[in-house]
Amino acid sequence: MKTVRHNAIKDLLVKTSVTNQDELRRKLAQGGIHVTQATLSRDIRELKLLKGPDGYELPEGESEENELPSIAGMLESFGTGVKQAQNLIVIHTTMGGAQPVAASIDYEEFDEVIGTIAGDNTVLVICPDLRNADEFRRRMEAYLA
Known part of the structure; x- marks a missing residue:
């Protein structure tokens, strides 16, 4: 404790x-x-x-x-793509990159994110609605560009 x-x-x-x-x-x-x-x-x-x-x-x-490195740094290191399905965002990473990317998203406490689930090379980001998901996806795409 x-x-x-x-x-x-x-x-x-x-x-x-x-x-x-x-x-x-x-x-x-x-x-x-x-x-x-x-x-x-x-x-x-x-x-x-x-x-x-x-x-x-x-x-x-x-x-x-x-402090964890910023999500921008994490996506630069591990990110390979971002896709959206309604209020869900899927971030593809290199093998083993999903956990640090998800932890960085959780640490930054984005208003448009409810939570994350990380596999080995995929992060599922749950947003409360389509508007927040659109905003978050655009932000992640900008970091990957």
């Missing part, structure tokens, strides 16, 4: 600013991780978080190792 909690804290700090412990505790609770103030203080100490003018920050070098 400690590792899950530490990873959740790191993820929050990469994605949002957190100004104090109470805000961090609330954001963790929203993600289903309930923790006491004492445990959170210990976690902050163990993670060696820094308190900057904008709130808590990861130590130098920590945020980079948690």
Whole structure:
């Protein structure tokens, strides 16, 4: 549980600013991780978080190792094609490329994407409707061009 909690804290700090412990505790609770103030203080100490003018920050070098390469970089490395079927997008990749591409899409939290499913060389991207799927497909095609 400690590792899950530490990873959740790191993820929050990469994605949002957190100004104090109470805000961090609330954001963790929203993600289903309930923790006491004492445990959170210990976690902050163990993670060696820094308190900057904008709130808590990861130590130098920590945020980079948690970030995935952008979807543009992933598609440049692994992408071979994009097709659309109604609200579904299929991204074809080289063998073994689907997992990192799907993870990158998930990490970037695109508004037009509900979720992804990755095989070995194919990613299925589920969009809520045709309009969002069109927009997402065009964006992915631009990255592949």
